[in-house]
Each structure stands twice: as C-alpha cells, then as structure tokens.
Amino acid sequence: MRESSRWVDPAPLEVARPRLPWWTMLPGWVKLVVSPIALSWLLIWLAARVIRLCWYYPVLMTLVVAALWLDWWAGHYWTGAVASVLIMGLFVWWWRSADSYTRWCRWLRTETRRLTIYAWDWRTVTRLSNLTGTSKGREYRPKLKRVRSEGWRDRVRVKMIKGQAPEQWAERASGLAHSFHANSCRVRVIKPGRIELDLIHSDPLARPVPLPAMNATADLRRITVGRTETGKPWRIRLLGNQILAVGVQGAGKGSLLWSVVWALAPLIKTGMVRLYGIDPKGGMELGQCPEVFHKVVYDNGLDAVNLLEEIANDVRQRAGNYRGLRRLWTRESGEPFTLLIVDELADVIAYQTDKKLKERAQAAIQTITSQGRAPGFATLALVQDPRKEIVPFRNLFTTRIAMRLDEPTQVDMVLGDGVRERGAEAHEISELTPGVAWAKEDGKREPARARAFYATDDDLWDLRAYVNGWSFEVLPFRGGEAA
Numbered sequence: 001m002r003e004s005s006r007w008v009d010p011a012p013l014e015v016a017r018p019r020l021p022w023w024t025m026l027p028g029w030v031k032l033v034v035s036p037i038a039l040s041w042l043l044i045w046l047a048a049r050v051i052r053l054c055w056y057y058p059v060l061m062t063l064v065v066a067a068l069w070l071d072w073w074a075g076h077y078w079t080g081a082v083a084s085v086l087i088m089g090l091f092v093w094w095w096r097s098a099d100s101y102t103r104w105c106r107w108l109r110t111e112t113r114r115l116t117i118y119a120w121d122w123r124t125v126t127r128l129s130n131l132t133g134t135s136k137g138r139e140y141r142p143k144l145k146r147v148r149s150e151g152w153r154d155r156v157r158v159k160m161i162k163g164q165a166p167e168q169w170a171e172r173a174s175g176l177a178h179s180f181h182a183n184s185c186r187v188r189v190i191k192p193g194r195i196e197l198d199l200i201h202s203d204p205l206a207r208p209v210p211l212p213a214m215n216a217t218a219d220l221r222r223i224t225v226g227r228t229e230t231g232k233p234w235r236i237r238l239l240g241n242q243i244l245a246v247g248v249q250g251a252g253k254g255s256l257l258w259s260v261v262w263a264l265a266p267l268i269k270t271g272m273v274r275l276y277g278i279d280p281k282g283g284m285e286l287g288q289c290p291e292v293f294h295k296v297v298y299d300n301g302l303d304a305v306n307l308l309e310e311i312a313n314d315v316r317q318r319a320g321n322y323r324g325l326r327r328l329w330t331r332e333s334g335e336p337f338t339l340l341i342v343d344e345l346a347d348v349i350a351y352q353t354d355k356k357l358k359e360r361a362q363a364a365i366q367t368i369t370s371q372g373r374a375p376g377f378a379t380l381a382l383v384q385d386p387r388k389e390i391v392p393f394r395n396l397f398t399t400r401i402a403m404r405l406d407e408p409t410q411v412d413m414v415l416g417d418g419v420r421e422r423g424a425e426a427h428e429i430s431e432l433t434p435g436v437a438w439a440k441e442d443g444k445r446e447p448a449r450a451r452a453f454y455a456t457d458d459d460l461w462d463l464r465a466y467v468n469g470w471s472f473e474v475l476p477f478r479g480g481e482a483a
C-alpha cells in the first residue's frame with residue numbers, strides 16, 4: 001500500500017470556547033428589571049471604594065481635590081507652579097531638618113509609603129510568599145489594613161485569611177522584610193485574625209542612653225532602668241518578681257545592674273530597700289560602689305553560700321511572720337524590701353568545685369526565688385550561659401532578659417519557645433550596642449526591646465557620693481598658674 005493514500009486522523013482542534021457571563025443568557029425583560037438594582041449596587045461599590053481611599057489616604061486625597069479645584073479655578077499653569085513649589089519646599093524641609101519633617105509630616109509619609117510600597121506590591125509579595133490561599137477556584141488574599149510610619153519602623157496591620165496562623169507570617173518575616181525594603185520584620189498579634197508587621201528600617205537604640213536624675217519617689221513595681229525602642233521608659237517590676245539577665249561578655253549586663261541600683265539609691269538611703277551582693281569576679285563590678293550594699297561578698301566560696309543561706313532563712317522567717325497578716329510585702333510592714341544581686345550566677349551554682357557548697361548555694365537561691373515573692377525578696381541574677389546544666393531553675397525567674405547572645409537556641413532558653421519567632425532576636429543584637437536587650441515578663445505575650453542606661457565611672461562615683469552623703473568643694477580653675 002502506498003504511504004500517501006493513508007488517511008490520517010487530524011488532531012482534535014483545541015481552542016478555548018468563549019465563555020460568556022451567565023447573566024448575558026437572561027431574557028431581555030429580566031435584564032431590564034434587574035438593571036436598576038445592578039446600577040445601584042455598582043454606585044454603592046464605587047462610593048465604598050472612594051470612602052476607603054479617603055480613609056486610608058486623607059492627606060493625599062485632600063491634596064488631589066485641592067489640585068483639581070485649583071486647576072479648574074486658575075488653570076494648568078498655576079496648578080503646576082504651586083505643586084512644584086510645594087514639592088520643592090517639602091524636599092528642602094526634609095533635607096535641612098529630617099527630624100522635624102518626620103515628626104510633622106508623619107501622615108504624608110505614612111500615606112506615600114502605603115501607596116508606593118505596601119499597597120503597590122501587596123498582592124505580588126503575599127502570593128510569592130505563599131501567604132494567599134485558594135478554595136474552590138477562588139483566591140483568598142490577606143488584607144492590608146492600617147499603616148503607620150514612625151520613621152524608624154512602619155507598622156502594617158494585616159487581616160489574615162481564614163485558617164492562617166501568625167506563625168506562618170513569622171516564618172516568612174525575613175522574606176517580607178526584603179520585599180518591603182526593610183532591615184527586619186517582626187510579627188505581633190493584635191487580636192484574633194489580625195496581626196501587625198513591624199518593618200524596621202533603623203535602630204532607635206543605636207545611641208547610649210544616659211542615666212537620668214535620681215528619682216526620690218521610685219516605685220518598686222516599676223523602676224526605670226533604660227529606654228525602650230518606642231521611646232518609652234524601660235520599666236522593670238521588682239516587687240514580687242525575680243529577674244534573670246543573660247548576655248555574653250561585654251553585652252552590658254553591668255549597665256543593667258547599675259541602672260537598677262541607681263533607680264533604688266534614694267530608697268536605699270532611706271532604709272526602705274536593702275541590697276545584698278555577690279560578685280564572684282573578685283569585686284570587679286560590685287566593688288565599684290560597695291557602699292550601696294548592706295552586705296557584699298567578692299567570691300563564690302563559703303562566704304557567698306553563707307550569705308545566700310542567711311537570706312534564705314530571712315525569707316522563711318518573714319514569710320512565717322506574715323502568715324495571716326498580709327499576702328504581699330508593703331512599706332507599712334516596716335521591714336526593708338530586699339534585693340539580692342548576683343553578678344555571675346554560674347560561678348556560684350555551677351562552676352563551684354566543692355560539690356557540697358554548690359548544692360547548698362543552689363538550694364538557697366531556689367528558696368529565695370521560689371518563696372521570696374510575697375515577703376519582699378527579689379533577685380537580680382546575671383549570667384553568661386543560660387543552659388539548663390548551668391541554671392537548672394530558670395523557670396523560677398519571672399522576668400527574663402536576653403542581652404546579646406551567641407546562638408538562637410540560647411534566646412529560646414532565656415525567653416522561652418516562640419518568643420524569638422515573634423521578633424526577639426537577641427542573637428542579632430550588635431556588638432556596637434551594649435546594654436540593648438529583649439525583656440520578657442511572665443504573663444505578657446510580647447517581649448520588649450530596650451537599652452539599659454549607660455552608667456559611666458563618673459556616675460558610679462556620684463552614686464557613691466550620694467549614698468555616703470559626701471559633698472565636694474569645687475575649686476576655681478586657675479588656668480596657667482603653677483600648682
């Protein structure tokens with residue numbers, strides 16, 4: 001048989017059949033009846049869009065309306081001239097005084113950033129980050145809600161899609177930061193279904209924070225030890241609290257310690273607060289101002305253990321005295337609130353070579369931290385290594401502070417599981433910013449980033465002078481004269 005005479009079945013023609021919307025099939029009279037309803041719905045939808053635009057962009061919308069009105073009233077030439085002068089003026093303002101521009105033009109900045117960065121790229125970024133979902137052929141997208149630009153960070157509120165968890169956003173935080181041109185991104189839960197993304201552009205804690213003037217009316221429920229990244233005072237609760245601060249060498253644990261002592265100094269002077277100190281590093285730290293301590297020990301041996309046991313006994317005794325009288329220490333009790341400061345906890349409870357002393361020290365510290373809350377005993381323990389082998393009773397500390405750490409796992413050990421994912425990346429704190437820390441209080445979901453006050457040698461000298469009541473005579477400067 002000849003090849004050419006064979007009949008070949010052509011491939012079936014595959015073209016997309018044109019699909020018409022279902023309503024085009026409706027009879028003419030139905031379309032006539034339904035059209036006013038459809039038109040009203042369209043108008044309502046359009047009005048809703050305009051209201052939404054005015055809600056999210058009030059300043060830009062006002063400027064657009066003003067420009068249109070000016071264009072109608074004075075013509076294109078004048079509108080262009082006014083717009084150019086306005087833009088130039090804003091540019092010069094930003095250039096000459098970025099701080100005041102940021103403060104006064106916050107709304108304009110918020111709206112332009114929302115329009116040009118977040119709204120512009122929202123769909124693409126959420127799709128590429130796998131933060132959208134599909135069901136029955138319909139795509140569900142997270143909704144971009146309120147945006148607030150604060151200069152150093154943009155706070156972007158998001159309504160998540162159904163079935164989504166904040167952890168999914170936290171996992172993609174790094175990608176989101178890169179997509180929206182930020183240095184980092186943190187995820188915070190606002191309420192069920194709503195989260196807020198913190199897109200960080202610069203560090204507001206880059207500069208040291210000097211110690212403030214002493215406050216004679218310090219409140220033990222909220223003493224100020226530094227400044228948070230939002231510019232608010234960093235406050236720590238001492239009454240009914242036990243604090244553990246962890247950080248590598250040079251992380252600035254000393255500045256936290258002295259910030260606490262500085263805040264308490266007026267109360268120490270009145271006798272309302274009593275400090276005990278243990279500094280196993282031979283007094284390198286606490287020895288700078290020994291007068292503030294009721295008792296201070298400069299090693300990790302028998303003296304330190306005796307001191308710990310003495311405090312543990314006081315805790316038990318005071319708790320017994322309070323039985324049936326009061327549930328929490330108050331100043332009316334007439335007994336001093338007691339704070340124990342241990343500069344390197346590991347030296348006392350882990351690196352101690354004498355097994356018996358080690359066990360005694362561990363037992364005493366556990367008594368103080370577990371029973372000291374009600375009778376007015378608090379502990380501020382500083383340590384470099386947070387592992388369980390070193391501090392087996394981390395959970396007894398109700399406020400935990402992570403200063404600069406080496407590894408992400410250490411952050412989890414200090415702050416607890418899941419806190420690092422919410423942004424508390426203490427292992428990423430720069431070496432150039434000692435004193436910066438992430439603090440997490442028991443019962444509060446969100447950790448806070450803050451920087452402890454910087455206590456200089458002169459400040460510590462002032463502290464000594466204040467506690468001892470020294471006064472100095474200032475000699476007049478006699479320039480050029482021989483001494």
Ligand SMILES: Nc1ncnc2c1ncn2[C@@H]1O[C@H](COP(=O)(O)OP(=O)(O)OP(=O)(O)O)[C@@H](O)[C@H]1O
Pocket residue numbers: 208209247248249250251252253254255256384433434435436451452453454455
């Ligand atoms: N809050 C701060 N602001 C600015 N600089 C600070 C601050 N805290 C500490 N520093 C600087 O960082 C250096 C190290 O601080 P510090 O000695 O307090 O660290 P540390 O964590 O106690 O270290 P170590 O564990 O070795 O004792 C200090 O010399 C000080 O100049």
